[in-house]
Amino acid sequence: MTFWPLLAIAAAVIAAYLFSSRRALALRVSGRGYFHSLPSYHGLLAAISALMAGLAAFILLRQFEAFSALAIAAVAGTVAVVAAALPATKISAAFRARPVFEAIVLGILIASSVVAILTTVGIFASVVFESLVFFREINVFSFLFGSHWAPTGTPPAFGFIPLLVGTFLITFIAILVAAPLGLFSAVYMAEYATSNVRSVAKPLLEMLAGIPTVVLGFFAALTVAPLIRNWGESIGLSVASESALAAGLVMGMMIVPLISSLSDDIINAVPQSLRDGSYAMGATKSETIKRVVLPAALPGIVSAIMLAISRAVGETMIVVMAAGLAANLSLNPLDAVTTITVQIATLLVGDQEFDSAKTLSAFALGLVLFFFTLALNYVALRIVQKYKQQYD
């Protein structure tokens, strides 16, 4: 369906380039004056106009079911050739092909960078519109402050608080694990490690950062959770099989590379003169780190931890696989709790009706998640900007 039209367009583009550039070259060689643009630019201009016109025709014609692939190919090819003929007829010494071509290229570059904006707008629009529909049915306040979450129950309840508490419990455990591990690894790597240790430790951390979260989720659910359960029960505690502790621990390990690599950069950015000054006063290395380097790096470290929190809050697969589905309002790390992302995922997997409050509630959760992570990132950025000290 798409092969023949694309082939026709490609043929037209190549033909346009070859024809126009050769023609310009022939004219130049035959001595028709000093050419403003190189022959290749005449060719490129013809080629790019052929490409754009051909693709436009192709996309337009595809909307109609009636045309066969070959018919579309013929039309798109012809349109491309005609579009290429327009600049080709203008080939002359005075025709400024290069600026025209470069203007088109610049337009394409600008359009590409606008895609990122469009993505944000798209995310914002899709989350907000569906949420508005949801909040027409469910009161905003009963959503934000309700303490009971049962979207499939009769009657369904959409109280957000248990999810929030669950998310924070798991995130808290994760940060409790990741902050010391990440920070101490970063300090060790930046200040103590020999280059040999660094050359082993850095790839290891990068490897850990590159492990997909679905793998960590599997590990959390099948290895860590039973381990914790067995330990807990051997000392007489009752542990849910999908405890928040297991998900939080593994999520913490996921975040360690993030914190350590960000902190590593920040610690390395603290100028050597500060350390030298401290050593000259007789401080030991650890005293220098604790009293001089870390305070100087503090804003950066705080922002690294905030980015880590935003990663943990938005992380999905580990909690989908290792945390529970039931929305228990509990702060006990041995209980099963659920999180915002788990609920979004479970509400939207499988076939769903778009007009039910149940599916729409996932978008409301998405809205909350989106703004929460956005706010964290913004604050992290501001902290760095505000406390960034200009050394030297």
Place this chain on the structure above:
Amino acid sequence: MTDTPYQKLLAKRYASERRFRAYGAIALILTSVFLLYLLVDIVRKGWPAFVEHRATFDVTLDASQIDKANPAATDYLVIVKDAWRSQFPDLNSRTDKKQLNALLSQNAAESLKQQVIDNPGLIGQTVRADVLLSDDADLYFKGLSQETDTTLLDRVREKIEITRNMSWRLLNNGDSREPELAGLRGAIAGSLLTVAVALALGLPLGIAAAIYLEQFAPKNRWTDVIEVNINNLAAVPSIIFGLLGLAMFLNLFGMPRSAPLVGGLVLALLVLPTIIIASRAALRAVPPSIKEAALGVGASHQQAVFHHVLPLALPGILTGAILGMARAFGETAPLLMIGMVAFIADVPQSFTDAATVLPVQIYLWSDLPELGFQSKTAAAIMVLITILFLLNGFAIYLRKKFERRW
């Protein structure tokens, strides 16, 4: 030894120095131990999926049961199951028969069938058949069974010749409901199609955006907005991109559910910030003198960038692109949202076929109750991690090979 207060204090300070240093080392060691334990645990769990057990016994190919003209049309499973039960003449109650049948795979007759089609002369003779066991029996012979009543399997072990083979079904088969038959071929094909779309869209867009922002963009409020926006986008949770795909691509534009095309679109948007940020860093690393020299001999701004700066930045850009691709390969959550989670036994052939991808397959298998799928899941993880390590290794190789200090 004079323990002056000064010496005491010094000893204390040195002890605290050693402690602090040890904390750092412990943090690194703990992290490494976690990683190694994770990998070892996965390999230990996944290894059995590359091994399968087969039973070898005599099967009489009764001429009356097989159509000589068209041997492919016969149901060989019935013949194999009859022969299998006849190995245990004393077990002939209904439940016994049922249990015996359950020890053979649904695909048990596959090799026998091929044998007969290749060599129709075998019809009427008795052949030694090599028959694939079912998941339950396979687990028993691997020593992984959690079955409490193994009397039947103990008898099989005594009576029948069981062979152990390497099995590449995991890589050759499509998905299946039977653990012993399930494979990753469909998921791998789906992953390749999806990542191909993501790369075909994300790479040119990302590089073009990076070139514009780094080389052409005027410094004004508008470009500031784009820049802040890209940084924010890089930190948006991936599941939100799934919501975008669901609401925009599926509901608004009516694109097909579960298709690699849509998955690729979503992943392209997801890795776009990564590619832009990496490409910008690579472009920034090219010293301005190169561009200035080109401008100085009369190149236009675009000629200077496309003919001189971009080729020098290309290795760095490619490294970033490969890392983005590795991220796209391992991403699961947004693809769950756009319906790439269905059970799909066929290998997807085009960008609009229903498909699933490797990480989603891992998620799906990890949810299944059969014990046999546990090792399949771990083995699928081994495949995924191998692909990712190869990609990352390639990126590191590129970086090492083309790295230049100016």
